[in-house]
Amino acid sequence: MPVPQEVTSALAAVAALPRLLVATDFDGVLAPFVLDPMDSRAQPGTIEALTDLAAAQGTWAAVVSGRDLATLEQLTGLAGSAVTRIGSHGGESSAGTVLPEGTAEAVAGLRERVERAVADRDPRIRLEHKPTAVVLHTRGLPAEVLPVAAAIATEAATQEGVTHLAGKGVHELSVVRADKGTALRALAATLEVDATVYLGDDVTDEHVFTVLGPDDVGIKVGPGESAARLRVDDCTHVPEVLAALSSLRS
Numbered sequence: 001m002p003v004p005q006e007v008t009s010a011l012a013a014v015a016a017l018p019r020l021l022v023a024t025d026f027d028g029v030l031a032p033f034v035l036d037p038m039d040s041r042a043q044p045g046t047i048e049a050l051t052d053l054a055a056a057q058g059t060w061a062a063v064v065s066g067r068d069l070a071t072l073e074q075l076t077g078l079a080g081s082a083v084t085r086i087g088s089h090g091g092e093s094s095a096g097t098v099l100p101e102g103t104a105e106a107v108a109g110l111r112e113r114v115e116r117a118v119a120d121r122d123p124r125i126r127l128e129h130k131p132t133a134v135v136l137h138t139r140g141l142p143a144e145v146l147p148v149a150a151a152i153a154t155e156a157a158t159q160e161g162v163t164h165l166a167g168k169g170v171h172e173l174s175v176v177r178a179d180k181g182t183a184l185r186a187l188a189a190t191l192e193v194d195a196t197v198y199l200g201d202d203v204t205d206e207h208v209f210t211v212l213g214p215d216d217v218g219i220k221v222g223p224g225e226s227a228a229r230l231r232v233d234d235c236t237h238v239p240e241v242l243a244a245l246s247s248l249r250s
């Protein structure tokens with residue numbers, strides 16, 4: 001299936017504006033889902049298109065991810081590039097991050113509690129550790145594990161200062177309050193762009209879609225309810241969308 005005509009038309013219209021920010025989620029958008037998060041790789045051509053966009057006149061590019069910043073840079077190879085990297089759902093940025101005082105202690109305490117609960121209740125649940133969060137992974141696990149992971153996450157989130165985000169095959173427990181929408185709006189305001197294009201697939205990307213303005217272009221990648229105005233069927237369309245934008249801006 002080709003990229004829908006309405007998406008192509010919206011891209012052509014937004015690309016005609018003088019100052020444009022093109023931003024995208026990582027997992028499920030640039031990179032197809034895999035079992036081991038460290039095996040994720042961006043689809044061919046996507047990083048190149050973002051890099052080209054960031055080099056084009058009046059154009060900026062960003063990757064906005066739930067990954068922690070260091071992992072995002074490692075997986076994308078974008079460290080030191082002109083493409084802005086925003087990690088930890090907006091909690092960290094390549095433009096500079098100061099995590100709130102006590103974050104390391106709070107996440108260490110959370111980690112200890114979650115590790116204990118997982119060891120006691122179902123060691124098949126895989127854990128990912130970030131500077132601001134602990135993630136319980138259930139992708140590929142038998143159905144009976146899912147409610148156990150959900151219960152552990154729900155219980156951990158009763159602790160003051162812990163936020164629970166349920167994503168695709170993950171329960172993320174964060175000790176820092178941040179969201180992608182706030183982070184992207186701040187970036188767009190700093191750059192004084194005329195419009196933002198954003199591609200996302202998951203619940204945390206809805207924080208962006210809901211704050212986009214009438215001139216912005218939100219593209220939901222894949223099925224599910226969304227506040228995005230436009231949609232493509234799955235992440236295999238993303239290289240074409242980014243290449244089209246890159247060619248329109250160069």
Ligand SMILES: O=P(O)(O)OC[C@H]1O[C@H](O[C@H]2O[C@H](CO)[C@@H](O)[C@H](O)[C@H]2O)[C@H](O)[C@@H](O)[C@@H]1O
Binds near residue numbers: 138
């Ligand atoms: O905001 P994103 O860039 O989409 O990051 C969201 C979470 O992505 C990762 O988990 C997802 O991808 C994994 C690898 O494909 C997959 O195994 C998992 O089921 C997905 O939910 C990442 O591991 C999380 O830390 C991110 O928060």
